[in-house]
Amino acid sequence: MKHIALIILLLLFGVAFVWAQESPERTKAMQAMEMQQDTLATSPQGPVAVPEPSEKAMRYYRSGNVLWVINVLWGLLVPAFFLFTGLSALIRDWVTRIGKKWFFILAAYFAIYMIFNYIIDWPLSYYQGYVRQHAYGLSNQTFNKWFGDSLKALLVGIITGSLFLWIPYLLLKKSPRRWWLYTSLAAIPVIFFVVMISPIWIAPLFNDFGPMKNKQLETKILALAEKAGIEGSRVYEVNKSVDTRAVNAYVTGFMGTKRIVLWDTIIEKLNEDELLFVMGHEMGHYVLGHVWKSVFFFSAFILVALYLAYRLTGGLIRRFQHKFGFSNLADIASLPLLILIFNVFMLVFSPILMGFSRYQEHEADRFGLEITQNNYAAAMAFVKLQQENLANPRPGWLYKLWRSSHPPLGERIEFCNTYRPWGEGMELKYGHLFRRSE
Ligand SMILES: [Zn+2]
Numbered sequence: 001m002k003h004i005a006l007i008i009l010l011l012l013f014g015v016a017f018v019w020a021q022e023s024p025e026r027t028k029a030m031q032a033m034e035m036q037q038d039t040l041a042t043s044p045q046g047p048v049a050v051p052e053p054s055e056k057a058m059r060y061y062r063s064g065n066v067l068w069v070i071n072v073l074w075g076l077l078v079p080a081f082f083l084f085t086g087l088s089a090l091i092r093d094w095v096t097r098i099g100k101k102w103f104f105i106l107a108a109y110f111a112i113y114m115i116f117n118y119i120i121d122w123p124l125s126y127y128q129g130y131v132r133q134h135a136y137g138l139s140n141q142t143f144n145k146w147f148g149d150s151l152k153a154l155l156v157g158i159i160t161g162s163l164f165l166w167i168p169y170l171l172l173k174k175s176p177r178r179w180w181l182y183t184s185l186a187a188i189p190v191i192f193f194v195v196m197i198s199p200i201w202i203a204p205l206f207n208d209f210g211p212m213k214n215k216q217l218e219t220k221i222l223a224l225a226e227k228a229g230i231e232g233s234r235v236y237e238v239n240k241s242v243d244t245r246a247v248n249a250y251v252t253g254f255m256g257t258k259r260i261v262l263w264d265t266i267i268e269k270l271n272e273d274e275l276l277f278v279m280g281h282e283m284g285h286y287v288l289g290h291v292w293k294s295v296f297f298f299s300a301f302i303l304v305a306l307y308l309a310y311r312l313t314g315g316l317i318r319r320f321q322h323k324f325g326f327s328n329l330a331d332i333a334s335l336p337l338l339i340l341i342f343n344v345f346m347l348v349f350s351p352i353l354m355g356f357s358r359y360q361e362h363e364a365d366r367f368g369l370e371i372t373q374n375n376y377a378a379a380m381a382f383v384k385l386q387q388e389n390l391a392n393p394r395p396g397w398l399y400k401l402w403r404s405s406h407p408p409l410g411e412r413i414e415f416c417n418t419y420r421p422w423g424e425g426m427e428l429k430y431g432h433l434f435r436r437s438e
Contacts, residue, residue, distance in 0.1 A: 047379070047417035047418075048379035048380060050409070050410045051383055051386060051387065053390075054390075061392040063132075067128060070124070071128075074121075075343045076347075078117065078336075079336035079337070082113070082116075082336035083336045084324075086325045088324070088326075088333045088334075089333045091113060092105070092109055092332055095112065103166055105332060106165055106169055109332045109333070111162065114154060114161065115154070115158075126146075129146060130143065130146045136390060137245070138246060139243070140245060145242060152205055152206065156202060167186050169330060169332060171186070172329055176329075179310070180306035180309065180310040181306075183302075184303035187302050191295050192254070192292075192295055195252075195254065196255075198252075199257050200257050207238045207240060208238065210237055211235070211237065212235045213237060217267075218235050220272070221260065221275075221279050224276060224280060224372075225283060227434055228280070228367075228371060228434065228435075229287055229434070230258075230283055233259060234259050235261075235262070236260065236261045236262070237264055238263055240265055241263075241268075246388060246389045247263060247265045247384070247388050247389065248263045248266060249261060249263060249266050249279065251282040251283060251285055251286040258286075260283075269384055273374055273377035274380055274381035274384065276374075277369070277381050278368070279368075280369070280371040281368035282368075283368075283371070284364035284371075284430070287430075288364065288367065294357075297356055298353075301349070305346075308345060309341045309342070309345075313337060313341070314329075316337065317329065317337075324337070350403075354405055358404060358407050361406045361407060362407055362415070365412060365415060366429060369415075369416065370422070370434075371430075373420070373422050375416055375417060375420055379417055382416065385409065386413075391409050392408075394408055
């Protein structure tokens, strides 16, 4: 009975989530005001109006919410299926029959688990990543590219998982009472390592990275980087147009792997001033240390999640060990149980993670505005982002709380319209970080 109640509760949450995501009704006065702003926006001096989302964008938003709920439920049902059917224990039995070495058992179990998972997920991934993107005109990808990329991602997942999975399981074996603490401490260097190598080892597996073609623009970006205090960075252009029509850019890596990356789609859609603002935003992430701050924040998150797993799993295993087919968390067959608990934890606490991310994005916007001091270009960059990515500029509050890693575009455009301390003789928040050119 308790399980049915839980499922009904989750379903109710899902329905409430989809239902609450309609933007609040706008008053006629507000619409009239925005229309007036529309005429102002044609001149670079006036504030830029937040465009009304198209009918298509709203359909994309609504169906996206339904899909999100399905994904969340799916993320709980699949590991539960592995556990309660005994499939997880069955996989462990297979691999222990093939090999006796502890490390081999872990890696082989993990590979088989990932492959099963890939197959179960396939219809949903295919619909979301391929069919739906084409239906909304957001994708240029061929089926072969999509399918090839999904297999590569599976392979990368199996390899990285096998490389690191032994750490928590060794700690589980050696220290049944403190494994959660040691594992979260061990996670910090592992996450740093993955963040450091992924731009040079992983990202190029999926797309071609080359030097920027527009040398004049590259010079301007490098001059901006110099002003932001980022030295010796390199600018790359990546041919994302084979995959998507959406636009993006980022600064990534650490030390030697530090790089500025622009999707070729953003170079095509944005003008030079708009691109420089986007670059200023990305450099803000870098200069304000958002990468390492996020790593520590996420590690603290992992610590709490693993502690809860430590407290909860004992009781669950005692109660369901006949169904699960294992009696000890150090048994590799427990992996779906750990994944299940982690996914529940992510669902409950994602408002905190999202709030943290939105704060950083807002500060990066501020940094980008202060370093370029071009309100009009910044606001127009977000207008184009909204249109190209089919975004809803004013999502509902539940959406914002659970899903918005960035502030809603409506808020970002309004911030770009109004934030100009340099025009009012006030001090810049990040001015002390900028280098003056001689
Ligand atoms: Zn950002």
